[in-house]
Structure formats: structure tokens, C-alpha cells
Amino acid sequence: MRLELEKRAERSTAMALLSPVIAITLTLVTGAVLFAALGQNPAVALYMFFVDPLTASWSLQELVVKATPLILIGVGLAVCFLSNTWNIGAEGQFTAGALAGSMLPILLPGFESFLTLPLMLVMGIAGGMLWGGIPAILKVRFGTNEILTSLMLVYISQLLLDWLVRGPWRDPEGFNFPESRVFSEAATLPALADGRMHVGAIFAVIAVIALAVVLMKTLKGFEIRVLGQAPRAGRFAGFSRNKMILFAFLLSGGLAGLAGISEVSGSVNQLTPVISPGYGFTAIIVAFLGRLNPIGIFFSGFLLALSYLGGEAAQVTLGISDKTTRVFQGLLLFYVLACDTLILYRIRFARPGVTAKGA
Amino acid sequence: MTVDDTTDPQQRQAHQRRGTILLEAQGITKRFGDILANDDVSLTLRAGEIHALLGENGAGKSTLVKILYGALDPNSGDLAWQGQTVGIASPAEARALGIGMVFQHFSLFEALTVAENIALALPPGQSFRELSDRIRTVSRDYGLTLDPSAIVADLSVGVRQRIEIVRCLLQEPRLIIMDEPTSVLTPQEADQLFVTLERLASEGCAILYISHRLEEVQRICHHATIMRHGKVVMECDPTQETAGSLARLMVGSAVHDLKRGVAPREGNVHLALKGLSADAEGPFSVAIDTIGLDVHAGEVVAIAGIAGNGQSELFELLSGERLATIDTSVMIGGMPMGRAGITKRRRAGAAFVPEERLGHGAVPGLKLSENLVLTRHGTGDGLVRSGFVKTGRAGELEQKIKKNFDVRMSHDDPEARALSGGNLQKFVIGRELDRRPDLLVVNQPTWGVDAGAAALIRQELIDLSRHGAAVLVISQDLDEIFEIADRVAVISRGKLSEAIPSNKLTRERVGLLMGGLEEKTGGAGDAA
Structure with a gap:
């Protein structure tokens, strides 16, 4: 008996939908085994990790707060990955957007008007686009590998943030803590409910709807898919690969920048040396788990947000490291990519060779 | 059936x-x-x-x-x-x-020498000098002249096949x-192959x-x-x-035999190439050298030649996937188009069918109706309105092409990769013919297509020209060329010979031109 992968004639629609479900199931099973190995009751641990955070209003709001950047970044990355452009540096674009948008409330704390917030958001988007534009231009002009350049720019932006909050942007009244001044009311995104949920969630919903329409209905969406799947056919259709690289990086960079400034302005309210628990990287998983489809990303964004909350909950109640969050996210990406093989292939049990006497 | x-x-x-x-x-x-x-x-x-x-x-x-x-x-x-x-x-x-096998598509490393390529396929443990000697002996014995130290990239297709055959013979197959x-x-290279095969058979x-x-x-x-x-x-x-x-x-x-119809009268020039040149893009690409050619309305002109002599490079220059340096070196419908992109050339009435169906002419993972949008989104077929793709309209056109060109599929509107080669080629050509173009440029129209579909495609190409379009066919298949072409030019190492009426041309002459033996007489640039 031997396992064989047999190519299907066409993509299996059923498998495209089932693959994430299988992947999530396998992740949970593996997680249960891991918890057992750590000496925990797997059932209790999984409950604390994935169900308990959903039982209180404040934690549901927290879920939305965490899902917001994941979804905003995830839909932008979907455009990149669909067009076969590999933006791995959304975390850096997120940071650059947060930095650019925070310039206003930090450097001009006196400027408080109805224009403050819109300007901050625009500057945040521009900062993300700038940071995303660098690897795109390097690739178009010099043929550099965008995976490496975009990833390296993450570290540059993080070190820049670190230097700024410890140096020039440190709060003069902040007792030498490495933090910027706290944003004024005019520079804070309004809350949506009694808790920490803020207007950024609405931006995420708008981004999901807009990109769903663009990807499914417009010629631009068609161009994205064609260039991603068959670049030569894309050239034959008259589409430009280089323009697409720029478009994908500017769009995803802009959305990551918007996520960055929304997070800082709506949730943290000041700059600190670390402003993200790795949203830009986790959004890669969100994008793939959501089938690179904006609607799917909406749901997968919440699932991955839950993994953050679950990690915190598990740390508090069970005393296990919050690194389990990373483990779960890694497992999930691993299984999603593995299960996606089944979309174009089916598994067959082959009898060994012809020697086994057929007819 | x-x-x-x-x-x-x-x-x-x-x-x-x-x-x-x-x-x-x-x-x-x-x-x-x-x-x-x-x-x-x-x-x-x-x-x-x-x-x-x-x-x-x-x-x-x-x-x-x-x-x-x-x-x-x-x-x-x-x-x-x-x-x-x-x-x-x-x-x-x-x-x-x-049991030895010589594949249709060679599996050779172009950057390596003949002997290195052969050594890769043989069990290890033989000295390189010994191997080179054996290659020389075997190739001499069977009349398959080979230089073990030549780099594969420099060799013609016929010689590359000899490498495959010698590699196979060194394993002493039964x-x-x-x-x-x-x-x-x-044809000349084929004759030589037959001699070798007969000799092998006579040895058992x-x-x-x-x-x-x-x-x-x-x-x-x-x-x-x-x-x-x-x-x-x-x-x-x-x-x-x-x-x-x-x-x-x-x-x-x-x-069924093809119906050629009446010989065409001289029509307007729909495609004029003059002094079209382009550098080679990489070590294994061919430079295009001052090509000149006129294709008139109502005629089918074929470009014969062995693969890898500049056909794909020429096609890309004609389609606008690659731009020429001089705008007037490619004239479509009387307008200079050498610097225009493919969509602009399509709007000027030109249509293109590339050699590769999957990945170039069609996207494997997209449905046929979506693949229809691929080449027709900019040509005023109502497929795109204010940036939105009209899927209903695409579906209608897909049905029409399916019916008119007998594209067979197991279920409605499948992904392109699910179609057999012949059916996908019928679709890819039908997609362009459905536009009634003034100029059609097609590269290897029936490559890997079964006889029934090939006959249908060839008839469609002839019919299109007889309805007043100019048709340029790039093909390696001499049978096909003599079946459909009114005039034939031969491409060899990036140079194009004069286009000669097909009834004044013999296979032997074409064979010699393909082998580059008449390059000097082929007047590049002074065609028709």
C-alpha cells in the first residue's frame, strides 16, 4: 500500500472550503496532545484557550480590537499574494504607519481640531505606503527579492520606533519611561462601545467590502488574479507586472499603515517600544486561512484574534507560557498550507506495482 | 464515435x-x-x-x-x-x-557539454576520458557525428536529438x-535519423x-x-x-480535405514589417535581425522554421508583448505600432494566438468565460463597463464560441486546464476569430492537436483570410504550411527569407532554407 497524490482535472470547490476546517481540526488535535504533554487536562486547556474568552463582553470587545488590524492587513496581503507578490513586511508597514500618523499628536500636541484625526489617518496610510513602496521599487528597478527586502524593513522600522520613543519622542513629563506623550482627545479614535472597541473596526469592515467587490467584480481584480496565476498570460492580456507589484505593495502597505495608526490612536493612545504582538506576521496566516478572500479573511481574522486572547487567558489561568499562541498560529499555517494541496490533488491508495498481478 | x-x-x-x-x-x-x-x-x-x-x-x-x-x-x-x-x-x-527511451522534449542541460550531459544519465564510476572515447566510437559507428566537448546551447535541435540517441545507445539497449x-x-535531418534506425534494427x-x-x-x-x-x-x-x-x-x-477557395487577389497591406530588429534577451534567446515582410488582406502567409530560430521572439514583437525600438518597424493597418502595447494593437484590428496554450494564451485555473476576458477586455465587446467585468456577457460569448468552434467539455464553463489540448486550442483560436480581426498572427496553430481539430482550425484560418483578413501563421509543420499558406517565408537564426508563393516552392527548398543553407540568398528586408 502506498499513498499517491493524483492531480485533479480542476480545482475542487468543496476542498477549497473544507481545507481550513480540516486544518483547524488538526490544529486542535495537535494542541490537545501538546497540552497533555505539558501535564494539563487537554479538554480544560482547550476550553480556557478558545471558549472562555468568548464568554464576557469585555473580552468580546477585546476580540474585535485584536481582529481589526489582522483583517485590515490581511485583506491587503490577500491582494499581494493573489498577484504573486510576496509582501512579508506588513509588520514594518504597520509600524511605519503608526510612526507617521503619530507625528502630529507628538510633535504638534497643540494642534487640536476636527482635522487632527483625518490628517493622522492620511499620514498613517502614507507612511505605510512609503514603507511598502521601498521593496516594490527595489524589485521593479533592480529585481531584488521582495521577500527579503520587505522583511528586513520590518526590523528597520521597529528599531526606528524604539529609538524615537527612547530618544527624541520620549514624553518630557514621563519620568524617563520609554514612551511618547499620551495623545489628546482630538487625536484619539472614538470608541464604539463602553470598552476598548474603536472606530478602526469600521475601517476593517469597509476594507473587506471594498476589496471583495474589487476582487470579484472588477477588471482590476481580474488583472490581479491573472498576473498571479500566469504572468505570461497577464502580459498577453496587456497587463503590466511591474505596475501590479507597485499597486499591491502600495495598497497593502497603506492598509497596514492604517491599521498601525488606528491601533495606536484607538487602543494604545501613545507610542511605546512595542506596539504590536506581531499583527503583520499573523495577518499572513489570516490571509491564507481566509482563502485569500476578503470575506473569508473577515472570519479568519477573528479566529486568529482569539488565539491571542486564548494565549493570555491560558497564561493567567493555567500558568502556561503565552508562547503557546505562536505555536497554535504556526500549527495552523502549517496545516492550512498542507491541506491546500488537496484542492488540486486527491489522495489515492495505490497498490504496489504491476508485479502484484492485476488481470 | x-x-x-x-x-x-x-x-x-x-x-x-x-x-x-x-x-x-x-x-x-x-x-x-x-x-x-x-x-x-x-x-x-x-x-x-x-x-x-x-x-x-x-x-x-x-x-x-x-x-x-x-x-x-x-x-x-x-x-x-x-x-x-x-x-x-x-x-x-x-x-x-x-529498454532505452528518446523523449520528444529533450532533457538536456543547455549550459553543459555533450559529454557532461551524457555522464549525468549513466551510472557513476566511469572516467570522463573513457566516456568521451566511447561517445566518439558510438557516434561514428552509427553515423551520428557528435563532438563530446561542444556546449549543448550552441547545437541545433537535430544534433541535440543525436545526444539523446547516443546517450541511449551507450546503455546498449535491446x-x-x-x-x-x-x-x-x-527533412534532411529526418532522413539521417532513418538510416540510423534501420541500422539499429538490422543489428537486432x-x-x-x-x-x-x-x-x-x-x-x-x-x-x-x-x-x-x-x-x-x-x-x-x-x-x-x-x-x-x-x-x-x-x-x-x-x-476531409481542406477547401482552399480561390487564390487571393492583392489586397491592402494589413501587416508590414520593415527593418524589424531586436537584441537577444538572454544567452539562449535569439536576436531578430532586420526582418521585412508584408501580409496582405486575403492571404495566408506562413513562416516556416525549426523551433528556436526566433519564432517566439518575433511573435512577441508582433503582439506588442515586447516593444520594438522603432515605431514604424511594425505597421498594423497602416499605423505605426512598433512601440504600442498589445491592447492598442488589438484595438487596431489585430488578434494574436501564442504557441503555449496554458499559461500564455489562457490561464489554467480560470474558467473559459474568464479566459475570454483575457484578450478581449479592451476591444469594445462590452465585456468591461466602467471597470466592472460583465460576467453574463462573457458567458454568452463563451457559449457562442463553444458552439461555433465545436469546443467539447465535460461540463459547462470549466477551468481551462480541464480541456484537452485540441479543444483548448479551438477555444483560444475561436476567441480571436469571433472578433473577426483584420489581422491574425498565430504561432504553431495545431501543435499537439489531434487531426480532427487540426483540420478544423486550418480551415478556419483559410476562411478568415478569404473573408478579407491577413493571416500570418508561424509553424514548424511543413504539411500544415503547404496545406494552408499562399506564401511561405523561412526563419533561420533570427533572419527571415523572402516570402515565396507556396506553389513555386518544394519541400526540399524549404528544408534547405530551414537549415540556414540559403541565408545569403534570402533577401532580408526586401520581401514582396
Whole structure:
């Protein structure tokens, strides 16, 4: 008996939908085994990790707060990955957007008007686009590998943030803590409910709807898919690969920048040396788990947000490291990519060779 | 499918076959998903016999051969080598038994030398000098001149095939499988190959010769097995058959002749090339050297040539996928278009069909209706309105093309990759013909397409020209060129010969031009 992968004639629609479900199931099973190995009751641990955070209003709001950047970044990355452009540096674009948008409330704390917030958001988007534009231009002009350049720019932006909050942007009244001044009311995104949920969630919903329409209905969406799947056919259709690289990086960079400034302005309210628990990287998983489809990303964004909350909950109640969050996210990406093989292939049990006497 | 009444008996004329039985395949069945690629196929190969395996594309020849060579496992069936039941689990085991194979598409590393390429395929443990000597001996003995130290990239296709054959011969095979060996050769190179094959057969080697070129099969093969739809429909002595009867057996119905219609009158020039040049883009790409050509309304002009002489480079310059340096070196409908992109050229009435169907002419993972948008989003067919794709309209057009060009599919609007080569080619060409273009440029219109579909496509190309369009066909297939072309030019190493009326041209002359032997007389730039 031997396992064989047999190519299907066409993509299996059923498998495209089932693959994430299988992947999530396998992740949970593996997680249960891991918890057992750590000496925990797997059932209790999984409950604390994935169900308990959903039982209180404040934690549901927290879920939305965490899902917001994941979804905003995830839909932008979907455009990149669909067009076969590999933006791995959304975390850096997120940071650059947060930095650019925070310039206003930090450097001009006196400027408080109805224009403050819109300007901050625009500057945040521009900062993300700038940071995303660098690897795109390097690739178009010099043929550099965008995976490496975009990833390296993450570290540059993080070190820049670190230097700024410890140096020039440190709060003069902040007792030498490495933090910027706290944003004024005019520079804070309004809350949506009694808790920490803020207007950024609405931006995420708008981004999901807009990109769903663009990807499914417009010629631009068609161009994205064609260039991603068959670049030569894309050239034959008259589409430009280089323009697409720029478009994908500017769009995803802009959305990551918007996520960055929304997070800082709506949730943290000041700059600190670390402003993200790795949203830009986790959004890669969100994008793939959501089938690179904006609607799917909406749901997968919440699932991955839950993994953050679950990690915190598990740390508090069970005393296990919050690194389990990373483990779960890694497992999930691993299984999603593995299960996606089944979309174009089916598994067959082959009898060994012809020697086994057929007819 | 209607089955010819003549195919009922498996053996039409029980002719005498000589030689001891080398390889016997019994009841081979291979299934790919829902498709039965080989259905209870039996085949006997004898020492000293050149055995033809005939059939259209998709008849199951390649599947059968891959099973014999150990590259595929059959679902059921037995193989016997010299009377012993054997299992051939891998090509290595096939080679160990004495089965060698020369593939249609060469598996050579272009940057390495001949000897290095051969060494890669042989078991290790032989000194390089010894190997070079053996290559020289074998190639001299069989009239396959080869220089072991030459770099493959510098060699012509015919010589590259010799490397494959010599590589195969060095393993001292008892059976050699050849997959469409002449499809890339000039007539002269093919003749040389036949001499080698006859010599091998006379020494007792069995040869399984896969082809759909009937003249060749009749000329050199002793026995033929004909396959259709995965089954063996007939075994015969090809010398006792006519090309027509063999073709009928392969296709299953009479092959109709093309209607050429009246010879065209001189129409407007729809495509004019003047001094078109372009540098080579990489070490293995060909530079285009001051090409000149006029294609008039109402005529089919063919560009003949061996693969890799600048055809794809020329096609990209014509389509606008690559821009020329001088705007006026490509004139479409009287307008300079050398610097215009492909969409602008399409709007000027031009249509293009590239050589590669999947990945160039169509996106494998997109539905046919979506693939329709690929080339027609900018040509005013109402497929795109204010940035939105009109899927309903695309579906209508897809249905129309499916009906008009007999594109067969298992269910409605499938992904492009689910279609067979012939059906996808009908769709890709139908997509452009449906626009009624003034100029059609098509590269290898029937490459890898079965005879029925090829006849339909060729007829469509002729009809399009007779309705007043200019048609430029780039092809390696001389039969096709003589069937459809009014004038023929030959491309060799990036230079184009003068276009000569096809009725004033012989195959031999074209063969010589293809081999680059008349380059000096070919007036580049001073065509028609």
C-alpha cells in the first residue's frame, strides 16, 4: 500500500472550503496532545484557550480590537499574494504607519481640531505606503527579492520606533519611561462601545467590502488574479507586472499603515517600544486561512484574534507560557498550507506495482 | 464515435512477423480519474523490428509508453520481458532490463557539454576520458557525428536529438522507444535519423516508433499498432496500407480535405514589417535581425522554421508583448505600432494566438468565460463597463464560441486546464476569430492537436483570410504550411527569407532554407 497524490482535472470547490476546517481540526488535535504533554487536562486547556474568552463582553470587545488590524492587513496581503507578490513586511508597514500618523499628536500636541484625526489617518496610510513602496521599487528597478527586502524593513522600522520613543519622542513629563506623550482627545479614535472597541473596526469592515467587490467584480481584480496565476498570460492580456507589484505593495502597505495608526490612536493612545504582538506576521496566516478572500479573511481574522486572547487567558489561568499562541498560529499555517494541496490533488491508495498481478 | 467496419478484425492482413519476442504487454489498463487512458491494451515488440505506435493526441500512446518505460504504474495488466513476467517500477529498472527511451522534449542541460550531459544519465564510476572515447566510437559507428566537448546551447535541435540517441545507445539497449523523433527535425535531418534506425534494427535492436506522420511510418516501419481512445483498434503492416487508410484508422472517420477557395487577389497591406530588429534577451534567446515582410488582406502567409530560430521572439514583437525600438518597424493597418502595447494593437484590428496554450494564451485555473476576458477586455465587446467585468456577457460569448468552434467539455464553463489540448486550442483560436480581426498572427496553430481539430482550425484560418483578413501563421509543420499558406517565408537564426508563393516552392527548398543553407540568398528586408 502506498499513498499517491493524483492531480485533479480542476480545482475542487468543496476542498477549497473544507481545507481550513480540516486544518483547524488538526490544529486542535495537535494542541490537545501538546497540552497533555505539558501535564494539563487537554479538554480544560482547550476550553480556557478558545471558549472562555468568548464568554464576557469585555473580552468580546477585546476580540474585535485584536481582529481589526489582522483583517485590515490581511485583506491587503490577500491582494499581494493573489498577484504573486510576496509582501512579508506588513509588520514594518504597520509600524511605519503608526510612526507617521503619530507625528502630529507628538510633535504638534497643540494642534487640536476636527482635522487632527483625518490628517493622522492620511499620514498613517502614507507612511505605510512609503514603507511598502521601498521593496516594490527595489524589485521593479533592480529585481531584488521582495521577500527579503520587505522583511528586513520590518526590523528597520521597529528599531526606528524604539529609538524615537527612547530618544527624541520620549514624553518630557514621563519620568524617563520609554514612551511618547499620551495623545489628546482630538487625536484619539472614538470608541464604539463602553470598552476598548474603536472606530478602526469600521475601517476593517469597509476594507473587506471594498476589496471583495474589487476582487470579484472588477477588471482590476481580474488583472490581479491573472498576473498571479500566469504572468505570461497577464502580459498577453496587456497587463503590466511591474505596475501590479507597485499597486499591491502600495495598497497593502497603506492598509497596514492604517491599521498601525488606528491601533495606536484607538487602543494604545501613545507610542511605546512595542506596539504590536506581531499583527503583520499573523495577518499572513489570516490571509491564507481566509482563502485569500476578503470575506473569508473577515472570519479568519477573528479566529486568529482569539488565539491571542486564548494565549493570555491560558497564561493567567493555567500558568502556561503565552508562547503557546505562536505555536497554535504556526500549527495552523502549517496545516492550512498542507491541506491546500488537496484542492488540486486527491489522495489515492495505490497498490504496489504491476508485479502484484492485476488481470 | 463510429467505428469503421474494417476495424473489426484485430489483424487486417496476417503478415509474417520475424524476430524473437522481446517485450510483451498484456491487457494493460490505466485510469486517470474518470478517463480510461489505456483500456486492455496488448502489444508485442520483437527484436529487429521497427514497430510504429500510431494514434491521435490523447489516444493513449504516451501513457502506454510511460508504462513500458516504468514511469507510470498500470492499474492492471502484465508485462513480460523475453517470456519472463516482470514489474517495471521505475525508468532505472527499465534501463537495467535494456529498454532505452528518446523523449520528444529533450532533457538536456543547455549550459553543459555533450559529454557532461551524457555522464549525468549513466551510472557513476566511469572516467570522463573513457566516456568521451566511447561517445566518439558510438557516434561514428552509427553515423551520428557528435563532438563530446561542444556546449549543448550552441547545437541545433537535430544534433541535440543525436545526444539523446547516443546517450541511449551507450546503455546498449535491446529496445529503444522513440517519441515523435522527427517533429523537430528538418527533412534532411529526418532522413539521417532513418538510416540510423534501420541500422539499429538490422543489428537486432527493437524500436518502438511513436509518430503521427504517416509517410514516415510507411517508409521505415515493419509493423504498426494503431490506438484510438485508449484502445488498440488495429495491427497491420504499414507498407500494405495507404496513408489515407492509416489516417482513417487513427481518426475513426474520413479526414476531409481542406477547401482552399480561390487564390487571393492583392489586397491592402494589413501587416508590414520593415527593418524589424531586436537584441537577444538572454544567452539562449535569439536576436531578430532586420526582418521585412508584408501580409496582405486575403492571404495566408506562413513562416516556416525549426523551433528556436526566433519564432517566439518575433511573435512577441508582433503582439506588442515586447516593444520594438522603432515605431514604424511594425505597421498594423497602416499605423505605426512598433512601440504600442498589445491592447492598442488589438484595438487596431489585430488578434494574436501564442504557441503555449496554458499559461500564455489562457490561464489554467480560470474558467473559459474568464479566459475570454483575457484578450478581449479592451476591444469594445462590452465585456468591461466602467471597470466592472460583465460576467453574463462573457458567458454568452463563451457559449457562442463553444458552439461555433465545436469546443467539447465535460461540463459547462470549466477551468481551462480541464480541456484537452485540441479543444483548448479551438477555444483560444475561436476567441480571436469571433472578433473577426483584420489581422491574425498565430504561432504553431495545431501543435499537439489531434487531426480532427487540426483540420478544423486550418480551415478556419483559410476562411478568415478569404473573408478579407491577413493571416500570418508561424509553424514548424511543413504539411500544415503547404496545406494552408499562399506564401511561405523561412526563419533561420533570427533572419527571415523572402516570402515565396507556396506553389513555386518544394519541400526540399524549404528544408534547405530551414537549415540556414540559403541565408545569403534570402533577401532580408526586401520581401514582396
